[in-house]
Amino acid sequence: MAAPATPVRLADPVAHAFDIFQAATVSDAMFSLGLKDSALDPIVRLVSGKRLLGRARTVGRTPITANAGQLELAKDYAFAIQQVIDACQPGTVMVIATQGIASHANWGGNMAHRASHLGAVGLVTDGALRDVEEMEGYGLTIFAQGTSVRAGQHRFATTVANEPVFCAGVYIRPDDIILGDRDGVIVIPPEHAADIARKAAELLGIEKEMQSYMDSGASLYDAVMKYKVR
Helix, strand or coil, rough: CCCCCCCCHHHHHHHHHCCCCCHHHHHHHHHHCCCCCCCCCCCEEECCCCEEEEEEEEEEEECCCCCCCHHHHHHHHHHHHHHHCCCCCCCCEEEEECCCCCCCCCCHHHHHHHHHHHHCCEEEEEEECCCCCHHHHHHHHHEEECCCCECCCCCCEEEEEECCCEECCCECCCCCEEEEEEEEEECCCCHHHHHHHHHHHHHHHHHHHHHHHHCCCCCHHHHHHCCCCC
């Protein structure tokens, strides 16, 4: 059993049910229930912090071209990313989808400063960020493809705000539950959260029994056969 995740500071019993579970256990639970795989591609890695648990707020960004910038792509979204950040609440996880492009940072110190002040707990992006040391100072947990000193301003346009996005191969909706640890990030659909939490608790119990059985002298093979795990 892992240490508790970064707390969801807003009272959120649905999300809090996953405090004690590793992302891998939740992935196994969803597989056992026949739910669709919602683990982000491992290209998104832990950059700062340890664990993350909260509710998604989503932003989608598109690289501008020589003949199409923010005004051409989505003129009404020119300041949408700032507005989404300004609407953060305790327990918010910012999700910024960049089509997997990590050449320039789409998250930085000023954004982190404002989001953390409002109670946000972290960021998930398939792109890049900068000012990592500031993130650590704010206590934010960050998952990203990487870092870049280059600013994304004038290089990306915001085209989606508080609507579903595709990030690292996964469809993420506003208010989906985001759980991340050193193994990776998984998206938990709230409508299935209760069933997933129950199954995860069941699997965690089986794992403890299996390890206790091996501690008593059983082989790994015997334990696998007894508890019918892969």
